[in-house]
Amino acid sequence: MFIGEAPGADEDIQGEPFVGRAGQLLTNMIKAMGLRREDVYIANIIKCRPPGNRTPERDECETCSPFLFRQIEAIKPKVIVALGAVAAKTLLAMNSSMGELRGRWYDFRNTKLAVTYHPAFLLRDPRQKKETWKDLQMVMKELGLALPKQMVE
Numbered sequence: 001m002f003i004g005e006a007p008g009a010d011e012d013i014q015g016e017p018f019v020g021r022a023g024q025l026l027t028n029m030i031k032a033m034g035l036r037r038e039d040v041y042i043a044n045i046i047k048c049r050p051p052g053n054r055t056p057e058r059d060e061c062e063t064c065s066p067f068l069f070r071q072i073e074a075i076k077p078k079v080i081v082a083l084g085a086v087a088a089k090t091l092l093a094m095n096s097s098m099g100e101l102r103g104r105w106y107d108f109r110n111t112k113l114a115v116t117y118h119p120a121f122l123l124r125d126p127r128q129k130k131e132t133w134k135d136l137q138m139v140m141k142e143l144g145l146a147l148p149k150q151m152v153e
Contacts, residue, residue, distance in 0.1 A: 001077035002026065003068070004118060005086040006046035006056050017042045022119035026083075029119065033136055034145050041075045043068060045090050061090045072109065079139055080111055084118030102135055105142075114139050 002018075010020030018026045027037050046056045046064050072080070082088040088101050091108055092115075101115040116135035117128050137147055 001041045001043065001072065001075055001079070002030075002081045002083055003087045003091065004042070004044045004083045006044050007049045008053060008120075009049070011044075012049045017044050018119070021123055025119040025122060029132070029136060032133070032148065033140050034148060041071075041077060043071050045087050056086055061086070065090065069109075072111070077111060079142055080108055080113040081135075081139055082113060082115045084121060087118075088115040102131070103138070105138075112142060114142075 004018060004022075007017065008020055008022070010023070011017055017023070026042070030037055030040055045061050045068060047067055050056050050060065080091070082091050082101075085098055085101075088098070089095060091113060092101070092106055094101065098115070098117065102117075104114075106113040106115075114135055117132045122129055122132060140147055
């Protein structure tokens with residue numbers, strides 16, 4: 001299960017998470033892991049787009065959290081991947097930097113949770129794709145998936 005921040009403009013229009021440019025990159029990341037998008041569940045912390053596409057505020061995250069927690073309970077994912085700082089900080093109730101949060105496992109309600117960069121951030125800073133690939137390989141290892149040699153494009 002991948003959990004992002006909030007719907008963007010494309011997601012708002014189509015009513016599905018990660019369908020814009022960041023969604024295309026996420027789909028490529030999922031494929032690089034040897035999975036199909038249909039094999040994973042994708043959700044967001046916030047269920048509606050914040051005004052002006054701003055970062056969701058804490059009270060908005062808290063308001064939407066019960067809905068997300070019910071999704072997690074229904075899906076029963078083997079692993080959760082928090083995409084970006086808002087998702088990671090909300091799920092883990094921590095205010096650490098991405099550098100401090102990445103690269104290790106957390107227990108989230110008896111489910112292993114990993115943190116990596118949000119695909120929208122990777123579009124702005126492609127240099128972080130290599131680090132993201134390391135995070136995804138950690139997830140693949142946990143899931144028993146074969147580790148391919150190619151990089152995420």
